[in-house]
Amino acid sequence: MTDSHVPPLAAFAAHLRSQQVDLTERWMKAVFHDADLTESDRLTYEQLADHIPNILDEICSVLENQDLDHAGAAIERDARLHGKLRWKQGYRIDELVRELDLFRQMLTGAIVEYSEVRPSFTRRHEERARHFIDEAVSFVTLTSIREVVSERDRKIDDYTGQLERANHELTLKQRLVGELHESRMQITRSVVHDLRNFLNVFSMALQLMSRAPSKTETALALANRQAADMKTLVDELVEYAVVLGDTSPLALERFTLRDLFDELAISCESAIEAKGLRLQTSFDIALTEVVSNRLKLKQVALNLLTNAAKYTRVGQIELTMTAVENDCWRLRVSDTGVGIGASDRERVFKEFERATDDDIPGAGLGLAIVKELCRVLEGQIRFDSQEGEGTIFEITFPMRLQGD
Structure with missing residues (x-):
């Protein structure tokens, strides 16, 4: 089939495909030289190119069929992947919009260059080509932005969840520390109380022995009972400390x-x-x-x-x-x-x-x-x-x- 039998937009699409490498490099050069796109300086050739060659090929399919829906699913898939990758690479939304606008400008320039050497490619054809390119690039831009926003929201949700969990754990730890402090104070109060009682009774036993030697046996029995009670107290405290401290x-x-x-x-x-x-x-x-x-x-x-x-x-x-x-x-x-x-x-x-x-x-x-x-x-x-x-x-x- 000769060129005269090929629809003008399809012929233009074939031209874009034949110039795909040159057009991609032209776009990357524009990105590298744009003062507003600081993140691109850190990317390799492959990282920057990303899914743009695929998107360019899908735009050619749109031109051939003069219908965005024909390649809509493929464009949406690659646009989402592009947006997700740019998010991981640290792009801001305005930088993403800017690089895709440079992509649109590059394709618009290709329309002008093509029409200058193809008299049969009329102004009406130029307008139709620009319409489909603008529509496709806008769809790519919107889809990529949505993916960036979605990734950002997921990240915010993750951070929010981590903060909520950390806050919950902190609250629990604060409560445990408070309970532990109160428990230790209770231990102190209990032991001091029992020690005071023990000393009082023991003192009474000693006084009884000194004042009434005939009641020494009674005093010793009293002291021995109190000593046994204190041993029970200490044994319980030690047992509880061992139980709580056993983390094996x-x-x-x-x-x-x-x-x-x-x-x-x-x-x-x-x-x-x-x-x-x-x-x-x-x-x-x-x-x-x-x-x-x-x-x-x-x-x-x-x-x-x-x-x-x-x-x-x-x-x-x-x-x-x-x-x-x-x-x-x-x-x-x-x-x-x-x-x-x-x-x-x-x-x-x-x-x-x-x-x-x-x-x-x-x-x-x-x-x-x-x-x-x-x-x-x-x-x-x-x-x-x-x-x-x-x-x-x-x-x-x-x-x-x-x-x-």
């Missing part, structure tokens, strides 16, 4: 619950009976092996049993282990002690909470230790209590803990 991975082992149950019964029976109480035990024979941390489970049970014995004057302490559904087992410790009033149920697991009407030794950390250990062992705590009638604690543990 949970060590899991396979063991039989029956062995743990028998060990607990033997270790607690004498102390419970020494108070004139009975220890009732019940073990579900359906329970076999578990995978957990044996020492921490023992620590939970001992704290519950010790706490029950502290607050029970008459009656019994009951220890049971039973199998429950969903591959779990339950530890149950009940007593016939003083019980917990309705107004006190919210604070039973808090640090340094003790029955205010009873002279009970210790720092009031037993149930706080139980709560922290159950968090580590994935235990679910439930308790029921009636003031003056006793308390029941039930903790449901998984048969098999999963390691980290």
Whole structure:
């Protein structure tokens, strides 16, 4: 087919394709020499050219078909890629607009050059070519800008999310620091209070021995009791400090619950009976092996049993282990002690909470230790209590803990 049978705009498109390399280099030269485009100086030839050759080829398709929709999808794809890359390269929106305007000017200049050597390419053809080029470049510019704005918004959203998370973490840390400070102050107040009481009673015992030698035995008994109470206080403080400070991975082992149950019964029976109480035990024979941390489970049970014995004057302490559904087992410790009033149920697991009407030794950390250990062992705590009638604690543990 001769040139005379080729539509004028299609012939012009073929000319642009044949000059693609020269036109691209001409455009890049204009970009490099533009004083307003500072970011382009840092780019290599390939980085600057980017998708412009592809876009130029797609504009040629528009001219051939005299329809922007014919290559619209391809132009939109490459324009988006161009905008995203320019965003990553640090371009501002005004710089992106400027370089694409230089691209339009370069194509407009190509129209003038082509018409000067092609008399058959009339003014009407020039206007049509300019119309499609302007329409296509405007579409490229708008699409690229939208992509830049979209990338910027995503980045802002990311930064906003990071700031919100950082602010949330900071708030939590501030709250934890505040709670830690209050906890430490509570420790100080509690220890100072108990130490003062200990020293007062100990001083009274010494005065009793000096003023009434015949009552030395009574004074020594008083001093020994107070020393034992202080040992209980210190032991609880040390145990709680160890529990809170243990950040090592949970060590899991396979063991039989029956062995743990028998060990607990033997270790607690004498102390419970020494108070004139009975220890009732019940073990579900359906329970076999578990995978957990044996020492921490023992620590939970001992704290519950010790706490029950502290607050029970008459009656019994009951220890049971039973199998429950969903591959779990339950530890149950009940007593016939003083019980917990309705107004006190919210604070039973808090640090340094003790029955205010009873002279009970210790720092009031037993149930706080139980709560922290159950968090580590994935235990679910439930308790029921009636003031003056006793308390029941039930903790449901998984048969098999999963390691980290």
